[in-house]
Structure formats: C-alpha cells, structure tokens
Amino acid sequence: MKTATTPWGAVSIVLVGAFLAVLDSFIVIVAGPSIQADLGASDGQLQWILAGYQLTYAVVLITGGRLGDLYGRRRIFVIGIGLFTVASAVCAVAQSAGTLIGARFVQGLGAALILPQVYAFLTVLVAERDRPRAFGALGMVIGLATTAGQLVGGVLIGADLLGSGWRPVFWINVPIGLVVGLLACRRLPDSGTAQARRLDRPGVAILSAALFLITFPLIQGHQAGWSWWTWACLAASIPCLVAFVLVERRIGARGGDPLVRIPLFRIRSFSAGILLVFVIYTALTSYYLVLSISLQDGLGLSAIQAGLVYTPAAVTFFLFSLLAGKLVPSHGRRVLEAGAVVLALGYAATAVILISGHAFTPGAVIPTLMLQSAGGGLLITPSLNAALSRVDPEDAGAASGVLSTAQQIGGAVGVAVIGVVFFGVFDATAGDRTASAAHGLAMASLVTLAAAMLATALVFLLPKSRPGGEPVRESPRDTEPAEAVPLRPTGSCGRR
Numbered sequence: 398m399k400t401a402t403t404p405w406g407a408v409s410i411v412l413v414g415a416f417l418a419v420l421d422s423f424i425v426i427v428a429g430p431s432i433q434a435d436l437g438a439s440d441g442q443l444q445w446i447l448a449g450y451q452l453t454y455a456v457v458l459i460t461g462g463r464l465g466d467l468y469g470r471r472r473i474f475v476i477g478i479g480l481f482t483v484a485s486a487v488c489a490v491a492q493s494a495g496t497l498i499g500a501r502f503v504q505g506l507g508a509a510l511i512l513p514q515v516y517a518f519l520t521v522l523v524a525e526r527d528r529p530r531a532f533g534a535l536g537m538v539i540g541l542a543t544t545a546g547q548l549v550g551g552v553l554i555g556a557d558l559l560g561s562g563w564r565p566v567f568w569i570n571v572p573i574g575l576v577v578g579l580l581a582c583r584r585l586p587d588s589g590t591a592q593a594r595r596l597d598r599p600g601v602a603i604l605s606a607a608l609f610l611i612t613f614p615l616i617q618g619h620q621a622g623w624s625w626w627t628w629a630c631l632a633a634s635i636p637c638l639v640a641f642v643l644v645e646r647r648i649g650a651r652g653g654d655p656l657v658r659i660p661l662f663r664i665r666s667f668s669a670g671i672l673l674v675f676v677i678y679t680a681l682t683s684y685y686l687v688l689s690i691s692l693q694d695g696l697g698l699s700a701i702q703a704g705l706v707y708t709p710a711a712v713t714f715f716l717f718s719l720l721a722g723k724l725v726p727s728h729g730r731r732v733l734e735a736g737a738v739v740l741a742l743g744y745a746a747t748a749v750i751l752i753s754g755h756a757f758t759p760g761a762v763i764p765t766l767m768l769q770s771a772g773g774g775l776l777i778t779p780s781l782n783a784a785l786s787r788v789d790p791e792d793a794g795a796a797s798g799v800l801s802t803a804q805q806i807g808g809a810v811g812v813a814v815i816g817v818v819f820f821g822v823f824d825a826t827a828g829d830r831t832a833s834a835a836h837g838l839a840m841a842s843l844v845t846l847a848a849a850m851l852a853t854a855l856v857f858l859l860p861k862s863r864p865g866g867e868p869v870r871e872s873p874r875d876t877e878p879a880e881a882v883p884l885r886p887t888g889s890c891g892r893r
Contacts, residue, residue, distance in 0.1 A: 403527040408519065408534070410580050414478060415515045416538045417570055417577070418508035421450060421485075423546025424566050425501075426689070431554055431563040438494035445498045448616045453505030455805035456608045460601050462513030462798025463656050467596060470514045470521075470794065471587040475578055477510025482574030489567035509801075516781070516797030521790050522586070526726065528782055533722025536778025540714040540770075543685060548704025555701060599644055600656030607637035608802065615809035619816050657795050661788065667796060669858035670784025671803045676852045677777055678807030680744070680845040683815040687841045688766075694825050695834020696757065706759045710766040717774025725779050733783070733856045736775025741849035743769030748842035757835035776852070783859050811848070815841050 425432075425447060433443045465473040484503035491497040515535065523531040553565040561568075611634045614627035621627055645655040662668045685707070692703040717736075724732045747765040755761055781800065788796045823837030824830075 403524045403531070404522060404584075404586070407522060407585050408531055410577060410584055411474065411515045411518045412534060412538050413573065413577050414474065414511045414581075415535060416542045417478075417481065417573060418454075418511045419539050419542035420546050420549070421481075421504060421508065421570065422454070423543060423685075424550040425450070426546070426686075427550040428554055428563040428566050432494075432497070435562055436491070436494045436497065438497075442494040442498065444617075444620060446494065446501055449498050449501040450505040450508070451616060451805070451809070452609070452612055453502050454508050455612045455802060455809065456605050457506055457509035458513055458801040458805065459604060459608075459657060459795065459798035460596075461510040462517065462794040462796070462801070463596065464510070464794070465514045465517055465797075466791065466794035467654075469587045470517050471581060471585040473510050474514040474518075474585065475581050477507045477514070478574050478578040478581065479507070480504075481507030481511065482571055482578065485567045485570035485574065489564045489571070512801045513794055513797040516785060516800060517793040518585070520785050520788065520793040520797070528786070529725040529779065530722040532782035533718045533725075533778045536721075536774070536781060537715050537718040540718065540773070540777070541711055543681070548701065548708065551699065551701040551704055555699075595654065597645075597648060597654060597656040600641065600648070603637055603641045603644060604656060607634045607641055608806075610634035610637060611806060612809055615806075615813045618813055619820070623817075657799060658792055661792055661796060661799075664787055665858070666787045666860050667784055669855060670780060671799060673780050673852060673855040673859070674784060674800060675803040675807040675810075676848055676855060677773075677780065678804045679811035679814070680848040680852075681773070681777070681811070682808035683811030684744075684769075684841060684845050686812060687815060687819045687838060688762075690819075690823070691757075691834040691838045692759070695823070695830050695838075696759070697830075698759075706763060707766055709763055710770040713767040714770035714774045717771045718778045719774075721775045721778050724775075725782070730783075730856065730859055730861050733776050733779050733859065734853070736772045736777075736779070737849065737853035737856050738772070740769055740772030740776055741846055741853060743767075743772055744842045744846040744849055748839050748846060751835045751839035751842070757831055757838070762838075772849075776856075780856075787860075811845075815844050818844050 429443055429447060432438060432446060438446065461473065461477070481504055484500045484507060487500040488497055488504065491500060519528070519531050519535060549569075550566050553569065554563055556565070558565055610630045614621075614630040618627045642659060645657055645659050648655040649658060649660075662671075688707065689703055692698045692706055698706070721732055721736070743765055746768055747762060750761055750765060751757060784800050785793070785796055819837045819841045822833070822840050824833050827833040
C-alpha cells in the first residue's frame with residue numbers, strides 16, 4: 398500500500414543502507430595490494446577476499462527479499478545491517494587472510510538482506526507521484542557508491558590513519574552501520590504479508606544452487622583460464638533453473654507460498670525491466686573495472702588520481718538522475734529511450750577517440766565518460782522503477798530480490814565477457830603500456846556499446862505510462878491483486 402505522504406526520513410535511512418552494500422563491492426578493490434602485503438595472503442586468498450562478498454551477495458538476494466515479505470522488511474533490514482556491521486568490524490581487526498575471507502562472506506550475506514528491502518520499501522512506502530524521485534535518489538546512491546568506492550578507498554589507505562593501513566576501508570562501515578540500524582528500529586515502519594507463512598525451503602535450496610553454479614564460474618573463470626569445470630558449472634545451472642521453475646509452479650498450484658511467483662514474469666514491465674537492468678549492468682560494472690585498470694596500469698595514475706578522473710562523470714550521473722526523476726512523471730518511457738541512446742553514444746565516442754589514434758589521456762576520456770553518465774542517469778534510475786512499478790505489493794520483496802540478482806549476475810557476466818576482451822588485448826608488460834591500455838579500453842568500449850544498443854531495443858518493450866507518468870497496475874494473477882498490507886506502527890525491531 399502506498400502511503401499518502403512519503404516518509405522521506407525513512408527513505409533516507411534505507412538509501413544509506415543501499416550505499417553501504419554497494420560501496421563495499423568496490424572500496425576493497427584498491428585495498429587488495431595492501432591487504433596482501435600485510436596479511437601475507439596468497440593470490441588465491443586475495444581473490445576470495447574480493448570475490449567472497451560478491452558470491453554470497455548474489456546467491457542470497459532473492460531469498461533475502463522473500464524473507465522481508467514473510468517476516469517484516471524492517472526486521473530483515475535491521476538484521477542485515479547488524480550482520481554487515483559486525484562483519485565489517487571483524488574484517489577491520491582480522492589478523493589472517495582466512496578470518497578476513499570468512500568475514501567477507503558474512504558481509505555479503507548482510508548486504509543480500511539489506512538491498513532487496515531497500516527496493517521493497519521504496520515500492521510500499523513511497524507515494525506513487527514521488528516514486529520517480531525516490532528511485533532517482535536510489536540510482537544516484539548506487540552510481541555514487543560505484544564510482545566513489547575506489548576513490549574513498551584510495552584516500553583512506555593513503556591517509557594511513559594511526560598506521561592502520563587498509564583497515565579503515567572496513568572501519569568506516571561500523572559507525573554508519575550502527576547509526577543506520579538504530580534509526581531503522583525507531584523510524585522505519587514495518588511491512589510484510591498479511592498472513593504468517595513459511596519460507597519455501599526447497600525453492601531456496603534449488604535456486605541457491607543454481608545461482609552459485611552461475612556466479613562462481615563467472616567470478617573465478619578468468620583466473621582459472623576458463624577451465625572445463627567453469628563451463629560444467631554453467632551447464633549444470635540450466636537443469637537447476639528448470640527444476641526451480643517446476644517446483645515453484647507446483648507449490649503455487651497447491652496454494653502454497655513459493656519463493657518466487659512464476660506468474661510475476663507475465664507482467665511485461667517486470668520481465669522486460671529485469672532483462673533491461675541485466676543488460677545495463679553487464680556494461681556498467683565491468684566498464685568501470687577496466688577503466689580503473691587502464692588508468693592505473695596503463696597511464697600509471699594512483700588510485701586517488703584515477704578516482705578523480707571519473708569524478709566529473711559521477712557528478713554528471715548525479716545531476717541527470719535528478720533530472721530523470723523530474724522528467725519521468727510527465728514524459729514516461731521517452732526519458733529511458735533518450736538515456737539509452739545517449740549512453741550508447743558515450744561508449745561509441747570513447748571507442749572512436751581511442752581507435753582514431755588520439756592520445757590516451759584523462760582529458761581525452763573525461764568528456765566521453767560524462768556523456769556516458771548523462772545517458773546512464775536518464776536510463777538506469779527510471780529502469781529500476783519501471784521494473785517494479787506494476788508488481789503487487791505482496792510480491793515486492795521477492796521481485797526486488799530478482800531485480801537485485803539481475804544487477805549482480807549482469808555485473809558478473811559483464812566482467813567475464815569484457816575481461817576476456819580487455820585482457821586479451823592489454824599487456825601490462827608491454828613497452829608502451831599506454832597504447833596497450835588504450836587499445837584494450839577501446840575494445841571494451843565496443844563491447845559495452847553493443848550492450849547499450851541492446852538496452853535501447855529493450856526499452857521499447859516496456860509498456861508506456863498513462864498521461865502524467867502513472868503506471869497501469871498489472872497483476873500476475875487472473876484475479877484482482879491482493880490488498881496491500883498495511884504498514885505497521887513503528888516499534889521494537891523484534892515485534893510486528
């Protein structure tokens with residue numbers, strides 16, 4: 398149920414939670430060498446310090462969303478913040494690589510409980526007229542966390558506060574997490590389903606196995622040289638996904654409570670929106686990764702200097718996300734169409750500049766990065782809203798989990814595909830590393846250009862809004878959608 402007046406204070410709390418969850422996907426990247434030297438970690442251990450978070454994050458997102466539907470979104474959000482904060486403290490004091498890896502897995506679990514609740518809260522808390530603005534704010538938060546992660550990490554490590562080296566990249570989460578958890582207990586209204594129901598454990602087990610079989614080889618594939626087992630895992634995920642659909646259909650037919658209602662995918666805005674978000678994130682995450690490598694290993698910039706190169710792009714994304722929130726209510730899908738075209742032009746411009754023989758310098762790519770961010774601001778934030786805009790509130794958590802998983806799996810696919818292209822061209826030991834990095838970034842830009850063109854086509858699969866931008870509610874059932882669950886009064890996090 399949408400409240401008549403949007404509680405912006407509550408929205409701000411969950412947005413900070415989203416910022417923490419996304420930031421920790423990127424802030425640790427720049428800390429890798431310092432962690433390895435301090436803890437004596439092997440290359441394999443360092444890889445798991447970086448990848449352990451992503452793995453549990455991607456695998457548990459849908460389950461985390463459904464837990465919020467069943468047991469209360471405030472409760473699950475606070476549990477997620479608590480796990481994330483405690484795990485961050487353990488990361489910060491870790492004296493061995495094994496301890497740090499274990500804590501990173503728990504961090505990812507906490508993030509997987511946090512993020513679906515953020516999307517669900519925006520769906521059930523925010524008045525319809527304010528949703529473009531709220532999702533625009535969420536898009537800005539995700540964009541800033543993505544682009545600022547390495548810059549913030551570089552600043553904290555460079556400062557070497559009290560000789561602590563890399564540890565502040567984890568300590569920074571602790572006071573923020575404590576404040577967010579306390580405010581969430583006091584200020585977030587709880588919401589969930591009207592009836593107490595049980596979690597679909599068979600669905601959780603099968604889907605978790607399928608997502609693991611997809612995510613693990615995508616994360617480890619490059620380092621493993623795309624060995625036979627990576628392809629075997631990906632192939633094995635297909636029968637797992639088929640089994641999951643069959644199990645969920647059977648549970649739904651018996652009148653049970655499946656983890657994900659398969660009829661959700663009959664809602665065109667949801668299915669097309671999920672596919673659109675997946676394609677967008679195949680380009681977004683991977684492109685910033687290869688850009689960072691190009692700037693640091695190719696041009697020899699420090700992490701802080703590299704962060705400053707894409708700071709103008711981050712500001713551009715912020716401004717155009719704000720603009721999208723104002724334009725979508727009156728112009729609807731046309732904003733996404735324009736954003737997709739501008740995003741594609743931005744990648745094309747980067748490729749043309751680098752292929753044409755223009756010197757690879759920060760000044761050459763900053764304008765094209767800003768063009769990419771202008772398109773991304775107009776496209777990414779409204780696409781998140783579009784995917785969830787017509788979902789029954791009863792399914793908000795599960796649908797949010799599917800959306801978050803599409804982002805994570807899309808990012809992993811993008812890193813795998815673009816990584817093959819980029820590292821197939823870039824040679825860090827080459828005599829002219831700058832030229833090698835420029836060539837690699839140009840090839841990566843062409844791959845992301847293809848993804849942006851596909852996203853442009855997918856935008857047209859989204860249904861148009863009514864005049865004024867108001868979406869038409871669709872239900873995955875043949876009957877009218879169930880009445881939304883009232884928001885419960887603020888109170889103890891342990892009570893609903």
